[in-house]
Amino acid sequence: MRWSGHDQNEEADNMYNINRYLNLKEKLKELRTIALTGIAEAGSGHPGASFSAAEIMGCLYFQIMNNDIKNPSNPNRDYFINSKAHSAPGYYATLSLVGSFPKEEIKTLRKLNSRLQGHPVRFSEMQKHHSVPGIEYSGGSEGIGLSVSIGICLANKLDKRDNMVYCLLGDGETNEGQIWEASMAAAKFKLNNLIAILDRNKIQQDGFTEEIMPIDPIKEKWLSFNWEVVEINGHKIEQLIPELLKKPVDRPKIIIANTVKGNGIKHMANNPQWHGKAPSKKHLPLLIRELEGEYMISPSIIAGTDGIGEESLKQKIATAERYGADMIHLDVMDGKFVPNSTFFFDTIKKLRDGTRLPFDTHLMIQNPAKVLEQYIDAGCDVISVHAEACSNEQEFEKINTKLISSGVSPGLAVNPGTELPEWVFSYLDNLDVIIIMSVNPGFAGQKFIPEVLPKMKRAIPLLRERGFKGYFEADGGIDLSTIKQCFDAGCRIFVMGNAIFGNSDVEKRIRDTKFLLDSYLEKSLLDESQSLNLEEDWIKGRRNIIEQFNLAR
Template identity: 65%
Template sequence: MKDMGLDLRYLELKRKIREVRMWAIQGIAEAGSGHPGASFSAAEIMGTLYFRRMRHDPKNPSWDERDYFINSKAHSAPGYYSTLAVAGYFPPEEIKTLRKLGSRLQGHPVRYSDHQKHHSVPGIEYSGGSEGIGLSVGVGIALASRLDGKKNRVYVMIGDGESNEGQIWEASMAAAKFKLDNLVAVLDRNRIQQDGFTEDIMPLDPTKNKWEAFNWQVFEVDGHRVEQLMDAFSRAALIKDKPVMIIANTVKGNGVRHMANSPQWHGKAPSKKHTPVLLEELESEFLIAPSIIAGEKENYEDKIKKAEREGVELIHLDVMDGRFVPNSTFLADTIKKLRPVTTLPFDAHLMIEKPIDHIDEYIDARCDIITVHAEACTEKEFAVIQERCLAAGISPGIAINPKTDVPKWLYPYLPDLDIVIVMSVNPGFAGQKFIPETLPKMVAVNKELREHGFKGYIEADGGIDATTLQPVYDAGARIFVAGSAVYGNSDIHSAVIHLRHKAAVTLEKRLLEHSTKLGIRADWMKARKNILIPYASELAIEEELNAIK
C-alpha cells in the first residue's frame, strides 16, 4: 500500500494548495453561502497534511494503516472538501454542488460510511457542526489506536474561536494524562471568530503558555508557510510521551486581499460575478527569491537570516563552476552546510557544465528546487536529472539564456517540470542590467509552455528590481529572483516591501482590467475599495474611488 501524501514537491505543493482555494471559492460563490475565511486560513494546514505528511489512500479511504484527520472547526468545510477533491477522493467539479439540495457536500461535513455514502464523500472521518468536540474525538481515536497496537497518527485541526469551548480543555487534559504522542493538534490561529476578533470577545493569549501548562509539547509556526508546517510535523513525530500542539498563526481569508483579516468574511459568500476575477487573483500568487551569489564575501548565514526575517518565500542560490560561466561560486558542499540555517526552500540554480555528473550532490545537499541549463545538458541527460529529482521529492527546473529558445525535446517533460527560468541577463555575474528584449520572449515562452502541458512557475532571473518587476510580472513570471535589488540595498526591509508593492500594484491593475472586460468594474472596485486606496495614485483611479459610496 502506497503511503500517500509524502511525495509532493515544494512547488507542486504550493500549486495544489492554490487549486484548493480556487475550487473552494467557486463552490462558495455557486452556493451563495459558506465560509471562505476559515477555508483560506486553513488551506496550508490541510494541504500540507494531505499532500505531504499524512499516510492515506484516496482509492482505499478506510485503509487500516491510514492516519486520521479530524476537522473540528467544521465550518471550514469548503476548504476541507476542496482538499479532499484535489487529493483525489472525488471529482473537484462536484465542489460546485456545495450546499445544494441533494448534494453530498453540505455546510458541515458528515462522516463517510456505506450507509451514508449518498450524504458524504470518502475520506471524512468526523461529522462536524457543534464547536469544541473534535479534539475529544481525536483523543479517543489516538487512545484506541495505541491500545490496538497500531501506528496510526491522529491530526486534529481546531479553531481559536472554538477554543472558547470548555470541552477543548477537558480533552487536552485527557490527552496529556494518557501521554498520547500519536496525537497532533493544529490550532488555526487566525484571531477572528464569528462575531469579531478573538482577543476582543474572549482572549486566548498567552496561547502557547496555556497549552504548555496543560503538558503539551508546543511548536509555533507561520501557518501559511508550508516549509514551517512540514518542519513542525516532522518534529512532532519525534516527541515521546506527550501530545503535540502546533500553533499555526494564520490570516483569515488569506489569498484574496480584500477578504484577509476581515471578520465580515467569516461566513459570507462573494458575488458569483466576481468569481473569474477572484480566480485570477488566486492564480497570480508570486514568490520573492533573494539571490545569494557565490564569490561575495558577506556571511551567507547572515544573508539568509535577514531574508527570512523579511518573509521572503525562497532563497535563490547561484551556483557557478567557472566553466559554464566565467565566474565561480560555492558548490554543493557549501549549500549542505547552509541547509540547517533555515526552513526556507533552497532554489539552486546550477550554472555548471555537465550537471548530470553532479546532480546527486545537490540532491544530497537537500535543495528543494534544482534548475539546470538547457545549454548544459542533452535530452537524455535532462531525463535522468528530472527523474532523480522527482524520486527525491525535489522540484526540477530548466533555465534558458536570453538567446536560447525552448528546446523542442523538452515538451514531453513539461507536465512534471516545476520551474522554467527565463534569464533576463547573461548568466555569470551579479549586478547586470536587465535585457528588455527578454520581455516578449518571456510572453512567448509562457504561452508555448502552457500549450504543451506546463503547470509550473516561470522564474525571472537577472536585473529584477522595482522598475523591472512590473513588466516581468505582466510577461508571466511569478517567481522573482532579486539579488542586487535586495542585498545591494542598505535597508533590506524596505527593499523587499518595495518589490512586493510593485507586484501588488501590477496585480491590482490586472484585476481592474479583468473586471472592466466583464462589465463589473464599479462593483469590483466597491468590494475592493480599502485595498485599492493605497494604490489609487499609481493606478490613476482617485476619482473613481471617491465616487464610490
C-alpha cells in the same frame, strides 16, 4: 532527504526540505481556487476559514499523512479530524485533489442531494454514494473534534497501532469548555499519537477572538495542560511540515499555527465580515486571477559587495529571511559552463541549517547529471539545470527522474539566446519551474536584456496552453524598473540580486518590491473589472484595498 510520512524525530529534526516544494505550492493555490469556486456557486459558505487552514490541510494530505483515499477504511491509516468543520469548502477541495471525488463536483456545494453539504459528513461504506471518502468526522457542533480524536487515539493504542491522529481546531471554538476537559484527558493518557493544530487566525463568527472572549496567552495555557507546544507561521509550509513530522514523545502535541483569515484574497484577509460570506459569482474570474497573481521573491546571495564567503552568505540569508524573502536563490557557477565560479554543494550544505527558507538552486555547470546527487543531499528544494548543459533529451530525462524521485522540484533554465527545446513539451507534467534568463549567465550585476520580454510573452502562453501548471521564474537584471513587465508576461518567481543586496536598506527594498507588485496586480484587477462592466461593484467591495495603493478613480 525528503519525507512523505511521519518518521523518527531525530531524523525529522534535520529535515528542512519539502517534497517538491513548488509543486506543493501550486496545489495549495489550486485548493483555494476550487474552494472559492464552490462557495461562489453555492452563494454561501466559509471562505475565511477555508483559506486560513489551506496550508494545514494541504500539507497533511499532500505530504504528511499515511492515508490512501482509495482505501478509506484501512485500519492503519492516519486520521484527520476537522473540528473547525465550517472550513468544509477548503476540506472538500483538499479531498478532491487527492482523488476522493471529481473536482467539478465542488459546484454542487450546499445544493439539494449533494454530498458536499455545509458541514462534512463522515464517510460510510454502507452509503458510499452519499458520503465523501476520507471524511472521518461529522463536524458541526463546535468543540467536540478534540474529544473524538482522543477516542480514536485510545482505541489505536489498545489495538497496538502506531498511526497518528491530526485534529484541526479553530481558535474561536477554544471558548468551549469541552476543549479544555479533553486537553486534560489527552495529557493524562500521554497520547503521543495525537497532534492538534490550532488555526490561530484570531477571528470567530462575530468578530475578533480577543474582543469576544480572549484566549491569549494561548501558548502558556496549553503548556499548563502538559502538552508539547510549538508556535509557527501557519502559512509557511517550510515551518509547518517539519513540525507535523515530529511525533511527540510522551504527551500530546499542539501546533499553534498563526494564520490570516481569508489569506490569499486581500479584501477578505483579516476581515471578520468574510468568516461565512460568499463572494459574488460574477467576481469569481477576478478573484481567481488574484490567486494566480501570488508571487515569490528569491534573493540571489552572490550579489552585493561583501563577497561570497560562508559567513557573508549566512548573513545575507538571515537578512533576506528577516525582511520577508520567500526563497533563497543559489547561483552555482563552475567556471566552465560560465566564465566565473561561485560555490558548490559543500557550501550549500553548511548554509542549510541556518534557515528553513526553500533553497532555489540554479546550476550553471557542465555535466549536471554527474553531481546531481550531491546537491540533493545538500538540501536543495529546487534544482534547475540549463537546457544548454543537457547534451540531449535522454540526459535531461535522467536528471528529471532523479530530482522527482528525490522529492526535489525540477527546473529547466534557458539562456536569452536559446529557444525552449521541442522536447520540453514532453515533460510539462514533470517540471515545477522554467527559468527564462534575462541576462547571459555567469556574471552578477548585468542589465536586463529587453529582447527577452517578447520571448516571455510568446513562450509563457504557449506553455500554459500545452498544460504547464508550474512556475515561470525571471532571472537577470530584475529590479523595480523591470519586474512589472516580467510579472505581466506571467513570471511569478523573481530572482533579485543587486537590486536587494546592492541596496543599503534591504528591508525597504523588499517592501517596496512587494508594494509595487501588489499595486500593479490591484490595478490590473481594477482594469479587468471595468472590461467586465463590474467596476462600480468591484470598487465598492475593494475600496480600502484600492485606496491603499492610491488607485481610487
